[in-house]
Amino acid sequence: ETGVTQSPTHLIKTRGQQVTLRCSSQSGHNTVSWYQQALGQGPQFIFQYYREEENGRGNFPPRFSGLQFPNYSSELNVNALELDDSALYLCASSPEASGLYNEQFFGPGTRLTVL
């Protein structure tokens, strides 16, 4: 049991709308990463937050934004939704970084459908 939870499980939106996805990390995990997984493909890195600051970003436009809170929860916000944003969105948390790469613990994902 990883202890990482995500909400909602499923979500349907229409083009142009905005969406907020939520993740609750394991207690003590100061790093959270977000990934987008299109159907039949491997996940793609969106960004990572460490201690409430963005710590790295993949090839995603600025309409993908995030927040991390002191209570180990975080959000992924997507503005101006496009059809291609339909995907499974995964968050993963890691323990306090110690200079070595830590194993990531994944949540169950939120499946977003944009119509």
Next chain:
Amino acid sequence: KNEVEQSPQNLTAQEGEFITINCSYSVGISALHWLQQHPGGGIVSLFMLSSGKKKHGRLIATINIQEKHSSLHITASHPRDSAVYICAVSRNDYKLSFGAGTTVTVRA
């Protein structure tokens, strides 16, 4: 070209057979991960390794850093092993780059 390539894309085996999934990568890495994803989406980390070999139950993961290649083996496969197996590499502290996954189906 993707930084991480997996083969085969799909694999069907009979229960009890030995299964091998291969992963090749094109960049220097700090660690390689094997992940398992069941229908519905949840991902479980199976192994994280940077050299040699690791074993957990019927699963064995090996890596050859010089050849930039890793394999995941499943011994005595069982229908409950049916899942998508994903190889991912990390090059720094913040990013994982993933392969497209190998869909494994084990028939009883």
